[in-house]
Amino acid sequence: MHEEQPIVDELQEMEELVPERTVEEPTMVHEAVAPPIEEVAEVEPAEDVDQAPLNAEELEEPEDDGRMKAVDLIAPTRLDFLAEKEAAAEQPVKSAEVIAFANQKGGVAKTTTTLNLAVAFAESGYRVLCIDLDPQGNLTMSQGIDPDKVEKSLYDVLVNDMPISEIIVKREIDIAVASIDLAGAEIAMSTKIGRERSLEKALKEVAGDYDFVCIDTPPSLGLLTINALTAANKVIVPVQCEYLSMRGLVQLQNTLKMIQENLNPDVRIEGILPTMLDSRTIHAKEAVEILEENFGDLVFQSRIKKAIKFAEAPVKGASVLKYDSTSSAANYYRDLAKEVLSHGSA
Numbered sequence: 001m002h003e004e005q006p007i008v009d010e011l012q013e014m015e016e017l018v019p020e021r022t023v024e025e026p027t028m029v030h031e032a033v034a035p036p037i038e039e040v041a042e043v044e045p046a047e048d049v050d051q052a053p054l055n056a057e058e059l060e061e062p063e064d065d066g067r068m069k070a071v072d073l074i075a076p077t078r079l080d081f082l083a084e085k086e087a088a089a090e091q092p093v094k095s096a097e098v099i100a101f102a103n104q105k106g107g108v109a110k111t112t113t114t115l116n117l118a119v120a121f122a123e124s125g126y127r128v129l130c131i132d133l134d135p136q137g138n139l140t141m142s143q144g145i146d147p148d149k150v151e152k153s154l155y156d157v158l159v160n161d162m163p164i165s166e167i168i169v170k171r172e173i174d175i176a177v178a179s180i181d182l183a184g185a186e187i188a189m190s191t192k193i194g195r196e197r198s199l200e201k202a203l204k205e206v207a208g209d210y211d212f213v214c215i216d217t218p219p220s221l222g223l224l225t226i227n228a229l230t231a232a233n234k235v236i237v238p239v240q241c242e243y244l245s246m247r248g249l250v251q252l253q254n255t256l257k258m259i260q261e262n263l264n265p266d267v268r269i270e271g272i273l274p275t276m277l278d279s280r281t282i283h284a285k286e287a288v289e290i291l292e293e294n295f296g297d298l299v300f301q302s303r304i305k306k307a308i309k310f311a312e313a314p315v316k317g318a319s320v321l322k323y324d325s326t327s328s329a330a331n332y333y334r335d336l337a338k339e340v341l342s343h344g345s346a
């Protein structure tokens with residue numbers, strides 16, 4: 001009996017200890033972890049999430065996860081194209097005005113008109129290039145250059161695709177020279193793909209370097225003249241004030257219509273220029289009247305009258321404007337230049 005009493009006493013002691021430990025343990029943990037009451041009171045309560053303002057970090061785009069987006073696949077090409085188009089519209093590149101001087105009849109002052117009008121443009125401050133597309137090389141000779149001694153000419157440009165800048169010679173104006181080899185250019189080009197556009201392609205190299213390109217064509221409507229009309233924006237037709245000379249205008253108009261339909265829809269006749277006019281004869285006056293009746297406003301008001309200066313100037317390797325600057329012959333082409341410029345060619 002005496003042995004059981006100590007066991008009972010021990011059990012009672014354990015029962016007293018257990019509740020005390022369960023009460024004290026959470027109190028001690030609370031005192032150890034919880035902050036002081038004063039510190040808790042200082043912390044401001046959080047505002048409602050919907051009303052809380054976004055900070056800078058929250059406004060930033062999410063980090064790139066490495067996956068491609070639809071815009072990466074489609075937009076760049078389109079955006080780049082639009083940007084380039086906009087830039088091109090803001091800074092347009094001005095190309096040269098290309099004027100072909102054409103008439104299949106010879107002896108109508110095509111070369112004289114090409115050179116002297118070009119020099120008149122240059123006198124007004126324009127950058128001018130002349131192109132001698134005539135195998136006779138008269139324009140080249142009119143600037144004191146011997147076509148027989150030219151090593152590289154338009155033949156090499158049209159047939160062998162040589163850059164046109166390599167055959168340009170500087171005189172009163174810049175001139176792309178001709179040589180006798182040009183006579184064989186049409187045969188050499190006959191098997192060439194795009195042969196009608198050979199001159200047009202060659203001019204792209206220097207189109208931004210000049211304000212005007214004046215092309216002297218041969219007295220025919222062959223491949224060389226077709227190249228000139230295909231490359232040109234405008235055509236000036238010198239016409240000798242004689243009845244037979246004017247008959248060729250119909251054929252030229254037919255050729256030009258063919259060019260417009262198949263090669264160059266933008267080319268048009270800038271004007272018909274009466275040349276070698278002898279105002280003393282009734283025939284010359286009647287010829288001009290016939291021109292005006294049939295072609296109306298296409299006929300220039302300027303008239304190029306006969307003058308010995310036109311024959312003398314090429315012998316000196318100069319234009320008439322340089323040979324005799326104050327002569328009436330020089331002023332004819334200054335007046336023509338003003339009229340062409342007033343048509344909006346500048």
